[in-house]
Amino acid sequence: MKILVCISKTPDTTAKIAFVDNNTKFAADAIQWIINPYDEWYALVRAIELKEADVTTAIHLVTVGTADTDPIIRKALALGGDEAIRINADSHDSYYIASQIAAIAKEGIYDLIFTGKETIDYNGSSIGGMVAELLDLPYVSLATKFTLEGTSAIIIREIEGGEETDKVQLPVVVSCQKGMAEQRIPNMKGIMGARSKPLKVVEPAAVEAFTSIASFDLPPAKAGVKLVSADNPEELVRLLHEEAKVI
Amino acid sequence: MSVLIFLDQANGQIKKSSLEAAGYGAAIAKQTGSAAEAIVLGTVSDDLNELGHYGVTKVHTVKNDALNNVDAQVFTKIIADAATAIGATVIVFSNNFNGKAIAPRLSVRLKAGLVSGAVSLPDTSNGFIVKKNVFSGKAFANVAINTAIKIISLNPNSFTVSLTNATAEVVEFAATVDTAKVQVTDTNKIVGEVPLSEAEIVVSGGRGLKGPENWALVTDLAKLLGAATACSRPVADIGWRQHHEHVGQTGLAIAPNLYFAIGISGAIQHLAGVNRSKTIVVINKDPEAPFFKAADYGIVGDAFEVMPKVIEAVKKMKGVA
Numbered sequence: 222m223k224i225l226v227c228i229s230k231t232p233d234t235t236a237k238i239a240f241v242d243n244n245t246k247f248a249a250d251a252i253q254w255i256i257n258p259y260d261e262w263y264a265l266v267r268a269i270e271l272k273e274a275d276v277t278t279a280i281h282l283v284t285v286g287t288a289d290t291d292p293i294i295r296k297a298l299a300l301g302g303d304e305a306i307r308i309n310a311d312s313h314d315s316y317y318i319a320s321q322i323a324a325i326a327k328e329g330i331y332d333l334i335f336t337g338k339e340t341i342d343y344n345g346s347s348i349g350g351m352v353a354e355l356l357d358l359p360y361v362s363l364a365t366k367f368t369l370e371g372t373s374a375i376i377i378r379e380i381e382g383g384e385e386t387d388k389v390q391l392p393v394v395v396s397c398q399k400g401m402a403e404q405r406i407p408n409m410k411g412i413m414g415a416r417s418k419p420l421k422v423v424e425p426a427a428v429e430a431f432t433s434i435a436s437f438d439l440p441p442a443k444a445g446v447k448l449v450s451a452d453n454p455e456e457l458v459r460l461l462h463e464e465a466k467v468i
Numbered sequence: 469m470s471v472l473i474f475l476d477q478a479n480g481q482i483k484k485s486s487l488e489a490a491g492y493g494a495a496i497a498k499q500t501g502s503a504a505e506a507i508v509l510g511t512v513s514d515d516l517n518e519l520g521h522y523g524v525t526k527v528h529t530v531k532n533d534a535l536n537n538v539d540a541q542v543f544t545k546i547i548a549d550a551a552t553a554i555g556a557t558v559i560v561f562s563n564n565f566n567g568k569a570i571a572p573r574l575s576v577r578l579k580a581g582l583v584s585g586a587v588s589l590p591d592t593s594n595g596f597i598v599k600k601n602v603f604s605g606k607a608f609a610n611v612a613i614n615t616a617i618k619i620i621s622l623n624p625n626s627f628t629v630s631l632t633n634a635t636a637e638v639v640e641f642a643a644t645v646d647t648a649k650v651q652v653t654d655t656n657k658i659v660g661e662v663p664l665s666e667a668e669i670v671v672s673g674g675r676g677l678k679g680p681e682n683w684a685l686v687t688d689l690a691k692l693l694g695a696a697t698a699c700s701r702p703v704a705d706i707g708w709r710q711h712h713e714h715v716g717q718t719g720l721a722i723a724p725n726l727y728f729a730i731g732i733s734g735a736i737q738h739l740a741g742v743n744r745s746k747t748i749v750v751i752n753k754d755p756e757a758p759f760f761k762a763a764d765y766g767i768v769g770d771a772f773e774v775m776p777k778v779i780e781a782v783k784k785m786k787g788v789a
Binding site: 232234235238240258259262315316319338341342343344345346347348349350351353354355359360361362363365375379380381382383384385386387388389390393398399400430431432433434435436437438439440443444446447448449450451454455457458459460461462465467468 | 476478483537538539541544563564565566568569570571572574575576577579580581582583584597599600602603604605606607608609610611612613614615648649650651652653654655656657658661663665669711712714717718719721725726737740743746747749750760761762764765766767768770774777778780781782784785
């Protein structure tokens with residue numbers, strides 16, 4: 222079994238979001254970078270669990286990013302990836318990124334491709350579906366449970382107003398979310414071992430991006446909270462009804 | 469040239485988030501001087517002529533029971549064929565679970581740039597620029613789509629539809645329906661509850677409520693307001709409430725008109741999932757709770773004392789005994 226886990230680097234969940242160069246670029250200085258939580262906690266950890274159940278499983282990591290992505294790749298290797306491929310490019314266009322990943326996936330012939338359900342910075346939710354279409358593979362989005370049954374996968378995924386159980390023949394692309402696995406902390410052995418695991422850097426394939434970011438905006442600041450006395454909740458209800466007009 | 473809107477359905481009814489997408493797509497059609505057409509797959513009990521109220525002039529249907537389960541691969545092919553047949557230059561989805569499954573595939577298939585999570589109409593004065601949420605609601609990006617065909621998926625509850633009396637023409641689209649590679653073996657729909665992703669009002673509880681036995685403070689208010697219920701991450705992790713109720717950075721991101729937070733401190737990860745709510749009310753006994761900084765209205769007080777009074781006051785306002 223060969224699993225490809227797509228990972229991305231994102232600002233830490235508590236990072237201050239600001240922009241520079243006339244609001245055209247994210248202020249990346251002094252940002253603490255992490256593995257996108259959906260990629261790490263759910264996609265990667267579930268892949269590691271599958272390897273623990275079957276030691277012949279190989280977990281390959283793929284990411285599109287410049288050299289400053291290497292620390293988070295090493296962390297993913299410390300958690301339990303076997304080897305990693307970094308496509309040396311910087312892009313925020315989902316099609317460009319998905320095309321690079323699909324090229325790697327085609328070469329490696331994987332049984333399973335895992336992505337997180339979205340990144341917490343650009344919130345596209347697009348890479349999994351695009352990779353699947355590029356490879357003409359089935360795609361199961363927003364998976365909360367994943368088990369193997371021979372050469373098929375049994376997947377529970379979230380649908381509008383409930384959940385659905387799917388059975389699909391491998392290979393398949395799956396986007397992972399909460400429920401798939403639990404967050405893990407890399408141990409010392411993993412961290413030491415990660416240093417010698419292969420991290421291959423490849424140049425990107427020539428692909429034309431479909432979109433480009435023209436600028437960023439920050440939401441208008443909140444006017445400030447209007448506090449109501451704890452003795453007078455009727456006033457809160459009146460404000461919601463008459464002023465905010467939401468109830 | 470036309471705008472094609474994908475309308476998804478659940479249990480034979482067009483979903484609210486899709487109706488927003490219909491109104492949004494019709495507004496784009498008006499803006500670009502083209503016609504708004506819609507596509508509906510599967511068996512639907514709604515009167516599709518009434519989609520005209522939302523500005524749609526023509527509805528293409530594929531009445532086939534096999535399409536009542538959404539398979540991204542099968543749906544993508546049909547929508548792509550329909551888009552090509554009618555010469556659609558803009559395709560609109562709701563950025564709901566189905567939109568997230570299908571729109572990316574369609575983007576690849578039609579070589580059409582996709583902006584997911586749009587929050588307003590595109591700016592077509594110089595190119596085609598769509599504003600979308602980024603950084604989990606903490607910022608917006610204005611994204612230029614540089615391909616001939618454009619795909620937009622609209623965030624639920626971010627566009628207000630104005631209704632008319634017009635009716636739409638309904639036609640059958642002759643589609644090739646492939647057999648899905650993904651076989652649905654079971655579905656489990658939560659019935660009788662307002663789906664969290666579509667709710668206009670959400671009442672949510674945190675660890676401050678001390679235990680699942682106290683959740684009536686949340687559910688009673690939710691019932692009165694016709695609201696969905698939600699919870700913070702610790703609450704779902706301890707198992708007081710089910711995971712599908714978890715809103716926040718790693719749970720569901722929502723944007724209701726009213727988010728009512730009871731006993732939630734408002735950690736930055738929680739705010740990332742709810743900061744797009746139009747009005748936020750916070751009830752917390754700690755005046756230093758960070759959530760008050762993001763709130764519109766608040767009460768500093770013990771939820772166990774405040775909430776029964778709030779519930780009474782809402783009953784009085786609604787004239788419920």
